[in-house]
Amino acid sequence: MKHYIDFHEDVSFDDLNYLLEIASDMKKKTKTGVKHHILEGKSLAMIFTKSSTRTRVSFEVGMYQLGGQALFLSNDDIQIGRGETIHDTAKVLSGMVDGIMIRTFAHQDIVDLAKYGSIPVINGLSDDQHPTQALADLLTIQEHKGGLKGLKLAYVGDGNNVTASLLQACAKAGMDISCASPKGYTAGQKYVDQALEDAKVTGSKILMTEDPFEACDGADVIYADTWTSMGQEEEKAKRVEIFKDYQVNSKLMGVAHKDAIFMHCLPAYRGYEVTEDVIDGPQSVVFDEAENRLHAHKAILVNCFTR
Ligand code: CP
């Protein structure tokens, strides 16, 4: 059975090629109106204990376009919110649906859902990782740059869930990745080690630094995310102070390649992690990136349900 919980563990080099190929194919079919009801009769339960616009809409519409159906299960409405265990929820849902997509706080809850259930589980974001975003990001880079191998992505800001999955995904794809974060806010060493492990195979270069200019030097892609992730709201004032030198602005974009693209998983907070002129400027591909969530997620669904 194929889960999609952790990019390093669940996506082999072959899987990555397959996923990107299927995602491009899904995109073509969607744009040209070619029916692709590959998952006819299949149901996906979608559990959300955190907010979402892109992840929810793309998985729900994706299932519909694949001929299946998706059920939106908010924490406020299902019994998990009243204390029913992950163990029991996994067993119950395994008897009724074909797969589960979950967005929640503790990464371990997602791992447990897969452990106790008997159907594929997709990680729609945890405090630690955001692997569905990373696939859509690779698809976007491939489309704009004509390939992945040898390109350099620079991530600037909080070493969070998005950074962890980008480290895993870039190393797997043979891209160089540099991450600039303030001391104490770098991505977990576990993810750096995993990236270094795959880099031995793919030739990627990994750089962890506190200097955003060093990270962005000669980059093909500059990537930002919010300084305050879901669940950290009460730390916002403190974080704005800590991250103030980690804003992606035109000066920072100036040290990247002239044709570098700007990416952001969204939602974005203009004037904080990125200036308006950059995110709304000609180098920004953030809305292509958001749309690609749909196409990438359909590839993930097909991979989990049919392989
Ligand atoms: N990028 C992303 O995951 O967006 P949502 O929080 O809107 O799903």
Ligand code: NVA
């Ligand atoms: N790091 C952000 C990503 C949102 C898609 C968060 O976890 O809130």
